[in-house]
Amino acid sequence: MLIQLGTVVALYTLCGAFGALSCIWLGDRLGRRRIIFIASIIQSIGCIIQSSAFQLGQFIVGRIILGLGTGGIIATVSVWQSELSKAESRGAHVSAFGAFCGLGNSLALWVAFGMSFTQPSSVSWRFPLALSIFLSIITCSTIFLLPESPRFLSMKGGWDEARDVLARLFDDDIYSESVSKEIENIRSSLEHTKSGNFTNLFTMGPRRVFHRVILASAVQVLLQMTGVNIVVSYAPIIFEQQLRFSHTSSGILSAASQAVLVVGSLCCSFTVDRLGRRKLMLFSACASAICLAALSGLTAHPDNVSGLKAAVFFTFLYYFVYVIGFFVIPFLYATEIAPTHLRAAVCGLSTAVSWLFNFLVVEVTPIAFTDIGWKYFMVYCCLNASFVPLVYFFFPETAGRSLEEIDQVFEASTSIFNTVSVAKQSRGAPSTGSIPITEPVVSKDEEF
Numbered sequence: 193m194l195i196q197l198g199t200v201v202a203l204y205t206l207c208g209a210f211g212a213l214s215c216i217w218l219g220d221r222l223g224r225r226r227i228i229f230i231a232s233i234i235q236s237i238g239c240i241i242q243s244s245a246f247q248l249g250q251f252i253v254g255r256i257i258l259g260l261g262t263g264g265i266i267a268t269v270s271v272w273q274s275e276l277s278k279a280e281s282r283g284a285h286v287s288a289f290g291a292f293c294g295l296g297n298s299l300a301l302w303v304a305f306g307m308s309f310t311q312p313s314s315v316s317w318r319f320p321l322a323l324s325i326f327l328s329i330i331t332c333s334t335i336f337l338l339p340e341s342p343r344f345l346s347m348k349g350g351w352d353e354a355r356d357v358l359a360r361l362f363d364d365d366i367y368s369e370s371v372s373k374e375i376e377n378i379r380s381s382l383e384h385t386k387s388g389n390f391t392n393l394f395t396m397g398p399r400r401v402f403h404r405v406i407l408a409s410a411v412q413v414l415l416q417m418t419g420v421n422i423v424v425s426y427a428p429i430i431f432e433q434q435l436r437f438s439h440t441s442s443g444i445l446s447a448a449s450q451a452v453l454v455v456g457s458l459c460c461s462f463t464v465d466r467l468g469r470r471k472l473m474l475f476s477a478c479a480s481a482i483c484l485a486a487l488s489g490l491t492a493h494p495d496n497v498s499g500l501k502a503a504v505f506f507t508f509l510y511y512f513v514y515v516i517g518f519f520v521i522p523f524l525y526a527t528e529i530a531p532t533h534l535r536a537a538v539c540g541l542s543t544a545v546s547w548l549f550n551f552l553v554v555e556v557t558p559i560a561f562t563d564i565g566w567k568y569f570m571v572y573c574c575l576n577a578s579f580v581p582l583v584y585f586f587f588p589e590t591a592g593r594s595l596e597e598i599d600q601v602f603e604a605s606t607s608i609f610n611t612v613s614v615a616k617q618s619r620g621a622p623s624t625g626s627i628p629i630t631e632p633v634v635s636k637d638e639e640f
Contacts, residue, residue, distance in 0.1 A: 203252060204259040205554055209547035211263025212540050216393075219536025223348075224272035224341045227264055229332055234261030236328040243322035259547075261328075266523070267543035271535055274527035275341040276361060279594040283464035283524060290460060290520040294453030296327075301447035308443060343532055343595075346378045354378070377596040381532045392534060393541060399531055400602045403611070407587060408526035408538050412546035414473075414579050415522040418480055419572030420514050421553045422561075423507065431504075445504060452508050456515030468591040469521050473583045476517020481576035483510035488569035522546070528590040528598055588615035 211231065219227060235258055242254025270286055277285040304320045339361070342354035358374050359366040396402045431442035464472060483506045490496075490503040523543070530538035560568045588611045590598050601618060605611040 204255045204262075205547050205550040207256045207259030208263035208266070209544040209551065211260040211265075212267035212543035212547055214260075214264060215267040215540030215543075216537040219268060219271070219540055220344065220347060220533075223344050224268055224275070224536075225335050225338065227268045228272070229335050231261045231264035231268070232328045232331040232335070234258075234264070236325050236332075237261075239322060239325045239328065243318045243325075263543065263547055267540045268536070270520075270523035271527050271539045272341055274524065274595070275343045275535070276339065276357075278362070279592060279597070281465060282528070283469070283521075283591055284461045286524040286527070287457060287461040287464050287520045289523075290457030290515060291454050293519070294450050294457055294515075297453060298447060298450035300324075301443075301450055305443040305447050342374075343378055343535070346375070346382060347533065351375065351379075374594075377594060378532065381596045381599055393537055398603055399599065400605060401531060401534060403605075403608055404529045404531065404602060405538055405541065406608075407529055408542035409545040410582075411473075411522040411525050411587065412542045413549055414477075414582070415518045416546055416549035416553055417572070417575045418477075418514055418518050418579075419484055419553075419569070419575070420518070421550055422557045422568065422572065423510065431507075437500075449508055449511055452511040453515050453519070456512045457519060459512075460516045460520065463516075464521065464524075465591055468589045469525055470583060470587055470589050472517040473521060473587070474517070474580055476513055477576045477579040477583065479513035480510060480518075481573050483507075483513060484569045484573035484576065488566050488573060491566040491569065525587070525590065528593075528595060529588075529602070531599055532595065585609075585612065588612045590615075 211234075215227060222230070238254050238256070238258030238261055240254075242251055242258060245251035245254055269289065273286045273289065274282055300320060300323075303323060304317075307316045307319050310316045339357045340353070342357045342361075345351075345354040345357065355366055355371055355375055358371045359368070362368070362370055362374075364370055392401060393405050394402055431437045431445045437445065460472065486506040487503055487510070490499040490506065493499050523539075526539050526542045527535060557568075560571075586608060588601060593601070601615050602611065604614045604618070
């Protein structure tokens with residue numbers, strides 16, 4: 193039964209990886225809006241099949257299709273937002289995505305909790321699953337009212353359209369200095385690159401593409417291995433079985449916890465451009481390790497009622513500190529460090545890696561809680577602590593730089609060990625694409 197539960201829950205995440213991988217080939221062919229439109233339709237089909245299921249097989253098919261659609265959307269939305277945002281506010285815009293995710297999760301859990309009182313009628317689970325169909329319909333019907341990515345348009349030769357989109361985004365004249373400068377930055381970036389394909393992801397070259405792919409994928413691994421999915425995916429089980437609350441109280445606590453995601457996302461949105469990506473990730477890793485250590489110690493004594501109540505506090509606190517550094521920043525960071533001609537491919541691959549590790553965690557969690565109980569929290573406590581040196585030494589700061597300037601930081605690097613220092617040295621450079629770059633001479637020993 194535990195294996196079946198883990199597999200049914202995890203199949204959604206596994207298929208999300210394939211949905212994200214499809215963006216490697218389709219992202220720069222169809223454009224950001226079309227991908228979101230198609231993925232929303234696929235989501236709707238999955239929801240219909242899942243909510244109308246009368247057998248486990250049909251339910252699984254619905255989850256597979258739903259996962260494919262969701263994977264495509266998540267791999268594309270952050271790219272689209274990044275390419276539509278100014279350098280000084282890009283983090284805030286993309287991070288705001290987290291607040292809406294929190295609202296969506298909160299709505300889903302409160303609806304599921306309310307409908308649980310209609311059991312044993314099947315409407316108790318059919319209605320919550322079917323509700324998301326309406327959200328997909330809203331996306332499909334409004335997506336083309338929003339602008340396409342100017343960088344995608346430029347890649348396809350639509351320079352006039354790109355200029356028009358930038359003018360509207362900047363609220364400026366179509367031939368203003370700011371719009372013309374942005375167009376020239378995009379043109380310069382594209383002129384120094386060849387057309388992108390899948391094999392380009394695994395080549396280094398002067399633009400250090402493979403280095404960026406590794407960082408984009410690694411930051412997604414950090415996201416999944418923070419332990420958030422053992423809390424989010426199995427929150428009701430944790431509150432009921434690990435913390436010994438009643439079924440009703442567990443449902444209320446699970447739904448209420450999502451409000452913390454919204455608050456944390458708003459804090460991230462207001463600070464990510466001021467403090468930078470690195471500082472928030474470092475803070476989140478440290479604080480998450482402390483929260484999970486506390487959870488481990490408090491749940492080790494199930495007869496201590498006061499300790500279990502304190503564990504609820506640390507669960508909520510964990511949500512908050514995790515969201516600040518790892519809820520949305522990995523998706524933002526992957527879009528920022530990817531080169532223009534491969535941004536959709538890099539983000540598709542890194543998002544697929546995220547889904548695969550999500551699958552791994554969700555698959556093993558029911559068995560792990562049964563076999564080792566409270567000690568399972570300690571596994572993720574240690575992992576979070578190990579993230580601190582990884583972020584500090586290998587992840588350069590991207591805040592406040594245009595996407596083209598971030599390209600230049602990697603071009604000026606000669607190995608994975610000096611990218612952070614290159615980014616620090618150029619921190620004072622004005623946001624005009626003026627970071628001095630010389631063609632790096634890379635030996636075979638330094639290539640990676």
